[in-house]
Amino acid sequence: MSKILFITTRVILVTIGIVIIVDCVALIAVGKINFGSVVPLLLGIVFVAHGLFWQTIRRYCCQNLWLNRLWYGLWAVFTIWLISFMIFIYSLQQQITLSTQPASTVAAIIVLGSGTVAGKPTPTLAKRLDTAVPLIESQPNALVITSGGVGFQRTRSEADIMATYLHETHGIAFERILQEGKSTSTEENLANSRDILEANGLSIAEPIAIVTSDFHTIRAASIAKHQGYEQPITVASPTPLSIRYNAWFREYFAFVSGWLLGEY
Numbered sequence: 001m002s003k004i005l006f007i008t009t010r011v012i013l014v015t016i017g018i019v020i021i022v023d024c025v026a027l028i029a030v031g032k033i034n035f036g037s038v039v040p041l042l043l044g045i046v047f048v049a050h051g052l053f054w055q056t057i058r059r060y061c062c063q064n065l066w067l068n069r070l071w072y073g074l075w076a077v078f079t080i081w082l083i084s085f086m087i088f089i090y091s092l093q094q095q096i097t098l099s100t101q102p103a104s105t106v107a108a109i110i111v112l113g114s115g116t117v118a119g120k121p122t123p124t125l126a127k128r129l130d131t132a133v134p135l136i137e138s139q140p141n142a143l144v145i146t147s148g149g150v151g152f153q154r155t156r157s158e159a160d161i162m163a164t165y166l167h168e169t170h171g172i173a174f175e176r177i178l179q180e181g182k183s184t185s186t187e188e189n190l191a192n193s194r195d196i197l198e199a200n201g202l203s204i205a206e207p208i209a210i211v212t213s214d215f216h217t218i219r220a221a222s223i224a225k226h227q228g229y230e231q232p233i234t235v236a237s238p239t240p241l242s243i244r245y246n247a248w249f250r251e252y253f254a255f256v257s258g259w260l261l262g263e264y
Contacts, residue, residue: 017047113148
């Protein structure tokens with residue numbers, strides 16, 4: 001490796017590492033301590049350490065054959081992971097593009113939950129509800145379902161809070177909104193909503209709109225198809241730029257986890 005390329009690589013590692021660390025520390029500082037903030041933080045620290053102390057780390061690893069092989073092996077695993085992550089992001093971008101297109105006529109609109117605070121939707125959930133409103137208003141014959149159960153130490157279901165928000169903020173009539181208030185996951189959101197659809201004479205063979213965050217569209221569509229929804233149409237709500245890439249990172253692992261658990 002030439003001296004210029006070597007220095008450039010170290011600078012890139014340190015720069016990327018610092019950006020990741022600052023982003024994750026900011027998220028952790030506001031209480032977002034989760035897989036998507038802790039793992040990137042550790043990765044950022046590794047990047048900065050390698051950028052600043054590359055030669056020291058290499059000398060230490062070269063002293064032991066197995067340690068040296070482990071070092072190369074870990075970088076190979078990271079490279080494979082990075083390629084898979086880039087493929088996922090590309091696929092997600094394609095799904096988001098499709099999900100932002102005007103929806104055709106649908107039989108029902110399912111809005112997936114995303115958490116509440118003090119009896120109000122989180123900013124992410126509010127975005128989903130706001131995104132659903134134009135579709136709800138443009139399709140007066142479509143059934144509307146808010147989907148989300150009762151969270152830990154909560155007394156109201158997320159579905160109830162979502163319905164209240166749609167009514168009080170956007171004037172959607174309560175009578176038009178059916179509530180699925182038992183689910184605790186996307187898989188349960190869609191399974192329980194399917195039961196409500198069938199109870200109201202609607203078939204999952206019909207086009208069903210599923211409103212969720214843009215980063216969540218590819219997983220939501222995959223789960224819906226696995227459960228028998230024949231024409232799921234995902235409608236993407238925008239994710240704030242401040243948390244967008246962290247959300248995409250977490251969604252990658254959530255998608256892999258769902259695949260391993262047989263959700264699709």
